[in-house]
Amino acid sequence: MNLEKLKIRIERGEQYLLALEEFRNWEWGEILAEYRDGRLALPQIMVLMHPDFYAVREAQVGMSIRGPRSFSTTAGQHAASCMADRIWLLTCPLRRSEVQADHLFPYSLGGPTLAANQLFLCPAHNSAKGSDVHLFPWERGEPSWLAMQVEKIRKLLL
Numbered sequence: 044m045n046l047e048k049l050k051i052r053i054e055r056g057e058q059y060l061l062a063l064e065e066f067r068n069w070e071w072g073e074i075l076a077e078y079r080d081g082r083l084a085l086p087q088i089m090v091l092m093h094p095d096f097y098a099v100r101e102a103q104v105g106m107s108i109r110g111p112r113s114f115s116t117t118a119g120q121h122a123a124s125c126m127a128d129r130i131w132l133l134t135c136p137l138r139r140s141e142v143q144a145d146h147l148f149p150y151s152l153g154g155p156t157l158a159a160n161q162l163f164l165c166p167a168h169n170s171a172k173g174s175d176v177h178l179f180p181w182e183r184g185e186p187s188w189l190a191m192q193v194e195k196i197r198k199l200l201l
């Protein structure tokens with residue numbers, strides 16, 4: 044286990060929670076402007092995904108920014124083993140357990156239901172992860188889906 048990497052993840056997770064607090068009363072477009080000017084770090088950028096900014100408008104228009112709540116069952120699901128190592132950097136000791144499709148960046152915080160945001164976890168690790176972002180792989184930089192989601196939200200709100 045790489046403790047240094049875990050430490051960095053937890054620190055960035057805290058920065059994310061702090062940014063959520065900090066940006067609570069901002070307009071979404073103001074945060075977008077900060078992002079486009081290169082003034083935000085990833086934990087701050089991810090605040091742009093938060094449904095609080097667009098859930099009401101989303102319901103009014105009848106569109107879905109994140110997609111369905113759950114991943115549809117895929118063939119790969121049965122073959123995959125628990126990917127706990129991607130979060131906790133530890134191999135799941137329950138490898139033979141069935142796995143469930145989960146959102147790498149939590150759906151409740153704006154993580155989309157897309158293959159690039161999907162990981163498979165055993166029920167125990169899925170439950171343990173929940174909406175926690177302290178061990179999200181922040182060190183990997185912007186998720187591949189981020190720009191597309193920002194654009195969808197921009198079209199909805201601005």
Ligand SMILES: [Zn+2]
Pocket residue numbers: 125126127135136137164165166167168
């Ligand atoms: Zn597991």
